[in-house]
Amino acid sequence: MSGRLPYLNSRLQGLGTTIFAAMSALAESTGAINLGQGFPDYDGPSEVLEAARRAIGEGHNQYPPGRGIAPLRRAIAEHQRRFYGLEFDPDREVLVTAGATEAMAAAVLALCEVGDEVLLFEPYYDAYPAVAAMAGATHKVVPLRPPDWTFDEADLAAAVTPRTRLVVVNSPHNPTGRVFGRDELAAIARLCTAHDLLAVTDEVYEHLVFEGEHLPLAGFEGMRDRTVTISSAGKTFSVTGWKIGWVCASPPLLGAVQTAKQYLTYAGGTPFQHAVAAGLALPDARIAAVGNDLRARRDRLCGGLRAVGLEVLEPESGYFALTDIASIGETDATAFCLAAPERCGVVAIPTHVFFDDVDRARTLVRWAFCKSTATLDEALRRLEALGRD
Ligand SMILES: Cc1ncc(COP(=O)(O)O)c(C=O)c1O
Numbered sequence: 001m002s003g004r005l006p007y008l009n010s011r012l013q014g015l016g017t018t019i020f021a022a023m024s025a026l027a028e029s030t031g032a033i034n035l036g037q038g039f040p041d042y043d044g045p046s047e048v049l050e051a052a053r054r055a056i057g058e059g060h061n062q063y064p065p066g067r068g069i070a071p072l073r074r075a076i077a078e079h080q081r082r083f084y085g086l087e088f089d090p091d092r093e094v095l096v097t098a099g100a101t102e103a104m105a106a107a108v109l110a111l112c113e114v115g116d117e118v119l120l121f122e123p124y125y126d127a128y129p130a131v132a133a134m135a136g137a138t139h140k141v142v143p144l145r146p147p148d149w150t151f152d153e154a155d156l157a158a159a160v161t162p163r164t165r166l167v168v169v170n171s172p173h174n175p176t177g178r179v180f181g182r183d184e185l186a187a188i189a190r191l192c193t194a195h196d197l198l199a200v201t202d203e204v205y206e207h208l209v210f211e212g213e214h215l216p217l218a219g220f221e222g223m224r225d226r227t228v229t230i231s232s233a234g235k236t237f238s239v240t241g242w243k244i245g246w247v248c249a250s251p252p253l254l255g256a257v258q259t260a261k262q263y264l265t266y267a268g269g270t271p272f273q274h275a276v277a278a279g280l281a282l283p284d285a286r287i288a289a290v291g292n293d294l295r296a297r298r299d300r301l302c303g304g305l306r307a308v309g310l311e312v313l314e315p316e317s318g319y320f321a322l323t324d325i326a327s328i329g330e331t332d333a334t335a336f337c338l339a340a341p342e343r344c345g346v347v348a349i350p351t352h353v354f355f356d357d358v359d360r361a362r363t364l365v366r367w368a369f370c371k372s373t374a375t376l377d378e379a380l381r382r383l384e385a386l387g388r389d
Contacts, residue, residue, distance in 0.1 A: 019353045032341035033379040036349045038319040040370040044238030051278035055271035064270045068096020072273045075280040088248045098265045099243035100204045100232040105131045106261035107200045107228045112137040116165035123354035149178040153187045166198040172205035175366045177315020179212040189220035203231040210295040211316040225250040233276040242272040301369035304380035319370040326363040333365050344385040
């Protein structure tokens with residue numbers, strides 16, 4: 001193609017979202033251990049894997065219904081009731097998607113007009129500004145400040161304008177691991193009801209909580225019918241490649257999201273939908289085991305990072321730990337991460353992709369701990385080289 005890239009594509013490239021692929025490619029070409037992208041290098045519950053094999057063997061291999069197979073929609077509704085006491089009608093208020101990523105894209109495309117504003121908490125998961133741009137919307141950020149990564153209610157109120165349409169709430173949060181508490185969620189709920197805003201929540205780490213308790217925003221006063229609740233099976237069952245996600249929302253919102261979703265993938269992942277339905281029916285202890293196991297991996301990685309002199313911002317949930325590399329005399333996270341494969345054989349992620357204000361990310365590096373003990377130990381052994389430089 002000659003000349004300028006079309007407007008949307010150049011806006012997306014400007015967001016710099018290719019960092020994860022670039023860092024994974026760097027890991028591959030240098031033989032470095034990849035603590036960049038967040039995917040486990042171990043399997044989740046065997047019952048869930050077996051259910052997928054069974055579903056393929058039983059011939060569940062053609063298009064599923066657009067809203068997802070009925071057993072999975074029922075299992076999702078039952079999951080919301082069992083864990084949070086929230087009632088959703090599986091036929092009218094639940095939609096299965098190609099991961100949380102498609103759910104988020106469909107929600108923002110469905111609910112935003114060109115020129116609308118989307119509120120994000122910064123740092124943000126990098127897909128959010130991208131899907132806002134795809135919808136022709138713009139985003140505004142409300143800073144979460146370290147070390148506790150909370151927000152100032154006045155900043156939140158000040159970010160609202162007449163063009164604000166919706167707030168994206170990611171708790172448990174990537175990349176900080178923060179789990180919003182009752183007061184923070186109540187403040188968001190007050191803002192949404194006062195200004196008649198919609199909320200779209202990304203709860204993919206809901207079962208990977210080490211400190212505190214995950215509370216869905218939809219359970220707060222006035223939020224049931226103005227919240228699009230999104231989650232997915234990838235993290236809960238360590239099957240990130242399956243891309244089975246879902247949306248729970250009131251019928252008008254759900255219908256709008258489905259209208260957008262049907263022209264993205266229409267539908268997909270039939271055998272995996274059967275397997276996730278089986279997974280969501282597992283006893284509490286089996287579901288909690290994935291998070292408990294990950295807590296030990298967090299402790300292992302964070303302890304090791306501290307031992308090489310890095311300041312660790314200990315996460316309350318999820319797959320990732322942030323470190324401040326200023327503690328080892330480094331001044332530039334991007335330069336540090338680009339040099340790390342050669343210097344110590346490990347790949348990590350510079351965090352500027354999660355910020356509008358890249359100065360706030362200058363010395364923050366993100367490390368994934370959703371890796372086998374052997375991988376984590378080898379990465380930590382290699383990182384000892386940092387102390388010897
Ligand atoms: C906050 C957040 N949302 C969504 C996703 C992607 O979810 P899915 O694989 O279900 O599309 C991720 C994956 O890293 C994430 O961290």
